[in-house]
Amino acid sequence: MIPKTNPKEEKVIEVISAPENVAAFRVAGTVTAEDYDKIIPTIEEKLSEHEEIGILADLTDLEDMTGDALRRDLQYGLSNLANSTASSVPQWCPKNSGSRQLPK
Template sequence: MLEMITAPAPHVVALRLSGRLDASELQKAIDAIEAAKQDHPRVSLYTELDALRWMTASALLRDLGYGLTQVGQLSHFHRAAAVSDHLWMRPLAALENHLFKPLEVRVFSNDHKHEAMAWVCELPDGQAGQETPPTSRQAG
């Protein structure tokens, strides 16, 4: 199951995953990310993962496929916070930090959810207050 979480910053897509995740639920997250990319020059992601038990095969394929389409668009992403007490996620995040620049990925323990949300809500210097990508602004 995928639950959208209200984030305090409009450029943040926040989710909680639990139980079984299927492709149609995953599509909701993809749609939210794509909508945020239309409205903001940089998007950050916040995901709570500990209650996720498994993904269907179609959800896994959709996740991998969407991820591959985003490799050429990494400049749209700023930060990704994974909230989990699973220790195996830390080396995975370290690998993602090396492979997917400029996206910065960090894993936070469940006790540090508020810190994780605050971290993803921060924008890069010079982008605070920007609501639309520079290419979609009208000259005035």
């Protein structure tokens, strides 16, 4: 019998290279609340080191998000809303734009 690969062993959210004041992630597959909980420490670390940070998420391979993951995202975002000094409009990059650089 051939062992089946456990999809949970695959990285759903991966930290990717970015400037020091940017928390950057590549998201693939179906995100669960447990997956989401794994990125919060990275964001918190950036917030402790910098007055302002950016968050970049490559959602090219995102397939789905569970209800619990969506709830966790909203809870975390809203709990930090009072700490935000400013908000900005996200800059969207087309999938095949060829640009991989972050705005400065």
